[in-house]
Amino acid sequence: MKKAEMQVYKEQLLALRARLRGDVNQLADAALKKSRSEANGDLSSMPIHMADIGSDNFEQEFTLSLMENEGGTLAQIETSLERIEEGTYGQCEECGARIPKNRLNAIPYAALCIRCAEQQEQRL
Ligand SMILES: [Zn+2]
Numbered sequence: 001m002k003k004a005e006m007q008v009y010k011e012q013l014l015a016l017r018a019r020l021r022g023d024v025n026q027l028a029d030a031a032l033k034k035s036r037s038e039a040n041g042d043l044s045s046m047p048i049h050m051a052d053i054g055s056d057n058f059e060q061e062f063t064l065s066l067m068e069n070e071g072g073t074l075a076q077i078e079t080s081l082e083r084i085e086e087g088t089y090g091q092c093e094e095c096g097a098r099i100p101k102n103r104l105n106a107i108p109y110a111a112l113c114i115r116c117a118e119q120q121e122q123r124l
């Protein structure tokens with residue numbers, strides 16, 4: 001892939017990373033604040049909208065698992081950015097084939113071509 005083309009994906013990845021980081025921090029913040037106040041039995045220090053977020057553990061677990069997924073995406077974005085620097089971006093990590101652009105447009109942090117991604121899904 002040409003450098004100029006990589007630059008476009010790099011910008012997309014950086015934008016995506018900034019957005020995910022913001023989201024992850026917010027979610028972590030909400031989940032942590034919630035468990036702290038519950039441990040103290042003190043809800044009065046929380047802003048009202050925080051108290052409304054949820055009153056059972058299920059909701060906290062859901063938030064944390066969502067965070068984990070976003071953390072995984074973040075790691076994939078970091079790897080893709082490294083690969084742009086190395087000049088190997090757009091190549092399948094598994095077989096070395098070129099990842100189609102329409103796939104990269106949909107998932108700029110995709111590390112595998114469609115065939116390898118499908119094979120990996122079947123293994124899981
Ligand atoms: Zn492949």
